[in-house]
Amino acid sequence: MIDALALPEPLLRRIGAAASEMMGSAPGMDFDFSAPAGEPALVPAESVSWRVFKNPVTLFIGGVAAVLLELAEPGVRDGVWQHSSFRTDALTRLRRTGLAAMMTVYGPRSRAEAMIAGVVRAHDRVAGITSEGDSYRANDPVLLDWVQATASYGFIRAYHFYAEPLSYRERDSALAEGAAVARLYGAVGAPRSEARMAALFAKMDARLVPSPIIHEFLEIMAKVPALPWVARPFQKMLLRAAVSLLPDPLIDRLGLEDRRLRGFERKLVRAVARMAERVPLLDSPPAKASERLGLPADWLWKR
Template sequence: MSESNRTSNPVKRAIRQQVVGMFNDREQGEAPVVRSRNALFAPTSVAWRVHGDVASMMAGGIASLLLQMLHPGVLAGVWDHSNFRADMHGRLRRTARFIATTTYADRSAAEAMIRRVRSVHDGVKGHLPDGTAYQANDPALLAWVHVTETHSFLDAWIRYGEPWMSRADQDRYFAEMALIGGALGAEPLPRTRAEANRLITGMRPALRADARTAEVARLILHPVAANRLAGLPGRLAGQAGVDLLPRWARSLHGLSPSPLRTPLVRAGTLGVAQALRWAFR
């Protein structure tokens, strides 16, 4: 088949357009992120490999959000300073765009994106219901957001893209992503999987769930009908995200996937992943 026939395949084109629309706000003039040879990471990096798979990144992104919301400080920042009730998809889209820009775009665009996020964080501060002060630029809070994202993205990629991934490459991924976490001000930063596991374990005593956590989780897993993620792929990504959570995190959220449903969720997500890879190949 010729190159023109491959690129003109209407099914491929429709899938690509749908995915591009999900992750780029056309009303805001956002164009798809273009890969650059002058990116923060080289094309041979593990980050390019892990972050290039749409289906696993969607599942990993949802898992990371569910983990992040278990920290009272992160939850308060979302609750007090965002319109998540009306635009949960927007939060997911902005996270995806940040990851894509800092992984693939020209270094200048990536650095500008990091500066913009730090500037936004400057205004995210307040008090928890018990009166404890919080601020989004707290290095420990940033470290929790960083480790939950990297851990979830990597686990999703291993499950749906590269189950044979070596431990050396897994450690390399955390070491690479420490560049982004450090630029955002996170501390401490895991540079191996073992360090990431220890950081998550050490944070567990501070984690909890309440009615606000439940509302955010509900909106993540059951987006409103007008949301582009409200179709079957979005609901499937939500279930795949829950499946990626550690058992203790599912317990805190009150989520317990059915043993009979889990194989169907994994098979369905793998099918979506293969379809997306075919469409973008």
Template structure:
């Protein structure tokens, strides 16, 4: 889920706060996903949502792809870009959005509900006009549907490509069906709840998307937005190329993006290797939200694979 003004002030009311490791290093605020014991939250063990979000590569690639799609729709483009901290602090913006996503995916019920309420309060203040003078409100249900759908589509397709290429159509639909509670929690009145519905919805939305300078500005920012500094930029640029590559060619053309000639032959092998390495490393990352959630439920982390 991509969050506009909400992420700048998201101080969750549930769990302890402190410091914990970023996937690539550094520190971000921490929430306690281990309590209360036995609370499955919105999804719970065995869900496709728990599996799909366990590898950081999925969140990184799927999240960037989702924002490309969001910014290619004029109303969401204006709402995200005019009311977000992305332009001045893209790393923190991505971290705060990631925290919110983890809270509704792996958090206990109260944490998820508090996240919905806080983000909704922020979004209720987000209004304005698009570049061509059309008015918008961030809480318009159809815009919230698009934001939810792009995130769901991005995460699932990144998971399919880099974690589980053999994922069945039935499990794709299960992922979307499970995510309905999250989309509606953030204010959408309807979201796709099957693979067929998602395909139809994306086809319906495609003509409404357009290439624009905001997408290019976003990509210019995100390709260098890494907490590892100069050493991490080559990897971050490959992740950004992988996000573009995740979009089918017709969507790339509609959004005005394309994979660079230099990245085209290496991006998928490189991301598969990264996903495999991080997947192994994450088995030992005991403080990550997914592992904490497993401890809360008293289950093996095998449910994440």
């Protein structure tokens, strides 16, 4: 583990507050991760997932990679694009999605379960016809498994490639840790190991197709103030880092070959992600969740 970076506490508080814009707040959905005292999360504090989700840089990269994979599947693509506010209010949508991710990993179990139940109820109303003429339902088990798989793939792979390498066993553990959350969403077939992830990607490959919506999504993401102000000069580069996480044949199939990271950028992304790995974000959900369990706020950064 990389040693935590010692910075003055006032500066740490400012950085943590800025990162919390992305990691744990959304209009009408602010939540105190430090309460109720002692209540465990759906995922144990000693888990690989708690390490992975604390890094705001790889969280952003992995989240974008997950959405790209989801938008490549027509049922998920049109379910998102036809039934969400992303086109008209991308920032709120992003923050709500970020908060949901934080809740599933760091939130108290009772609140996380209630949030997921609400999402499942909302998805019951989402159905339609894709632009290819096929019907879809948001709570279709095949689509649920794919969405859960793409989220795991994006977050784990981004952390592994850009922040800190994870062993094969650690990557397997991270996938297995998500099983409880996946079941609550109804994704009972979501992969719980690297081998099953590879098998699902092979199974879904023929369903993944190009679409103008994928390029529209990336254009929106390039303009929306998704990151704290200090990180916004890197935003387009982090989008390229997300594209680069996709399998090479799929990048070409989706027409994203010109959106890969350039050679020098890969080193820069790693430097930024590794710096984020060393800076304790004392106002962020990971820190507050640690306090809820009686641990020091900077515990995760010193493991």
